[in-house]
Amino acid sequence: METLANLESFVRSAETGSFSSAARRLALTPAAVSRNVAQLERNLGIRLFQRSTRGLTLSEAGERFLQTVQGSLDSIQGAIADITVNAGQPAGVLKLSAAPGFGMDYLLPLMPAFLERYPAVTPDWYFDNRPLDLIAGGFDAAIGGGFDLPPGMVARELGRMHLIAVASPEFMRGKRRPKDPAGLAELAGIVMRSPLSGRVRTYVMRNGAGAEMAVVQKPVMTVSGPDAIFPATLLGLGVGMVAVPHARPHLESGTLERLLPDWYSDIGPISLYFTSQKLLPAKTRAFVDFVTEAFRAQKLAQVLSVHGRR
Structure with a gap:
């Protein structure tokens, strides 16, 4: 019976195209991810990836295997995340990205109330105007516009x-x-x-x-x-x-x-970017819900446009 770690290493490596990117997403070392995938290949008796200096390419068998296990893995992780979210207090470092002007004008003012509600969460802000690779950078969430939407990420529009x-x-x-x-x-x-x-x-x-x-x-x-x-x-x-x-x-x-x-x-839209909702840790779900509600309650979407407050 394959371990969840082996399957997860395979699926995330296939999604990101490299062991290094998968490792950042899984909080493991690239060597650990590579070992997990190699062990999975040995146990199955098939080669799942074609490896080269330019990265990873799924083999034909790897493509079929990914289609079979990807949805099931997400369901299992979603069930685990749901238990964690509902049973655990949001806690830990929350790595966030936002454009400097927008972040300081509209997000930092929300932080006192957020931290009062979730004192065990430590926001780690990166203020940058450049679109970032959110998964490769290990970000929990980002707010802005112009981000590519890689597999496993979703966007919730806050305003235009x-x-x-x-x-x-x-x-x-x-x-x-x-x-x-x-x-x-x-x-x-x-x-x-x-x-x-x-x-x-x-x-x-x-x-x-x-x-x-x-x-x-x-x-x-x-x-x-x-x-x-x-x-x-x-x-x-x-x-x-x-x-x-x-x-x-x-x-x-x-x-x-x-x-x-x-x-x-x-x-264009100003959106809140984060990983698939089924896989959200408690700290990220708390932040997403808090910011979404704050934008609604304070009518911040209207503030951003010519159709808002006069």
């Missing part, structure tokens, strides 16, 4: 982030207001370089009638992340495409003004 074109009154003094997004090309702009491709990020704006138009900017400054665009815009250096929640209080105070009031850019 909208950008608007803003500038300081001092910068706009004596300048002609653009009539559409293409008109932004006549004004100095603060643009962002993609941390992955190195190319300047481009946007498409839409209006209330459903029309869409590409944003054209004349760079006066290029920055490497969105958190620098807002202060540079506030300093009067140029027009910035700024997230609605950052811009809103300054629009109300008059330190910024919105250009193209009927236009905005929807840059």
Whole structure:
């Protein structure tokens, strides 16, 4: 009878394509995962993987075996996780990832109440604008946008982030207001370089009638992340495409003004990423439920978009 460890090492290695990635997911060493798979192969009398310097490839027999055992393994682990969740107090280090600006503005303020409810959980935050390999990095959960969704991960949408074109009154003094997004090309702009491709990020704006138009900017400054665009815009250096929640209080105070009031850019969902719900440890399930409820109760999804609070 095969051990659960051998089967789990095989399935996770097949899902991730390497012993090292499976080891990080299972909190084992790559050598231990390799031994478990080798023992499974010896016991079955078949080769499950073709091994090469470029990684692992399932053999034909390995493909058939994976299809047979994968669902059953998830069911067994789900039953174990369910017992643990229901019987155990959430505890341990919770490794989390979020973009710096969003994380500090919206997630850190939730932590006092979260830690008061779950004092045995220790959040370990990684603030980074770059999309990460959540499984390979050993993360329990992440919040942001643009993540690839590998096997075994799910995403729960929290809201959609909208950008608007803003500038300081001092910068706009004596300048002609653009009539559409293409008109932004006549004004100095603060643009962002993609941390992955190195190319300047481009946007498409839409209006209330459903029309869409590409944003054209004349760079006066290029920055490497969105958190620098807002202060540079506030300093009067140029027009910035700024997230609605950052811009809103300054629009109300008059330190910024919105250009193209009927236009905005929807840059996609802000989601909570975590492993398959059946396999969640208690600490991760507690965090997922807490953040989801906080976004609902505080109506944070509305705060992120042009359709929210005015």
